[in-house]
Amino acid sequence: MQKTELTINRKKRSIEADPRTTLLDALRHHLDLTGTKKGCDHGQCGACTVLGNGRRINSCLTLACMHDGDEITTIEGLGTPDDLSPLQAAFVRHDGYQCGYCTPGQICSATAMLQEVAEGWPSNVTEDVEVAPPLSREEIAERMSGNICRCSAYPNIVKAILEAAEADQ
Template sequence: MKVSLTINGKDHALELDPRTTLLDALREHLHLTGSKKGCDHGQCGACTVIVEGRRINACLTLAVMHEGECVTTIEGLGTPEKLHPMQKAFIVHDGYQCGYCTPGQICSAVAVLDEIEAGIPSHVSADIEAAPELSDAELRERMSGNICRCGAYSNIIDAMADVAGATL
């Protein structure tokens, strides 16, 4: 099938088997290898990308389902010369150790802060009609789909709070 996607601001026309996951389209067809294939079952979050402003596990969705949509991967957030603020914060707060989960963690962290700013509630939100409050519990709940086997969780939360301009 022909699939048109905008990846990191560039239009791509691909011809894919309809069973190709978005993750495999990114990694195998476009050679964007920042997003990692961890569990391949949507349990670890290493493959997290941002599609139309929402974070998703790229291993759980088919590329054809995103026809015409905009996808942002870790490669699209920043460059080595001009890092995204979240990338800088992960460096400053040592929010990575082995680095395998880091691309998914960063994409998820960026989208989490956007969710909170947009007022989207989470399971921690006591009042779903009120704006969610930026708290340690709120960030940890929203990031719970991203596993770090090295255990850099507190550093990741510190990096997110730094970008949000908050002290937790």
């Protein structure tokens, strides 16, 4: 068994688990934070996306014990039903989902993605990688390609992200 101490959604938490425990399983099974979803469990769908020290990661492809001392933010840490984050509110307003299973991952991913854009990171569709690109539908689609929506709510997901990004400026 491996003892790991993490800060999750600004609270100190501690778990003792088999080293095989992924961060995803630790969140869901050891810490009762079931907002983070298990989709493919192989890093292909993005449903398990959380923020690790502010960066978006697939919680299924990392071991909980490798995050000793890290700050993890899950969907539960971004907003509450009474106090939605701007992206959560935009997803509701634009109906950025059908079944909702991918939504926590989409919103965690988009939250960090907008930060990456704010820091001037280029993407695969950025014309000149030296220049920080403005956010466009094409940039959002490329940057969010690690989050799959099997209901294919993509048009409304992109609208919600664009609106939240514009409101932030």
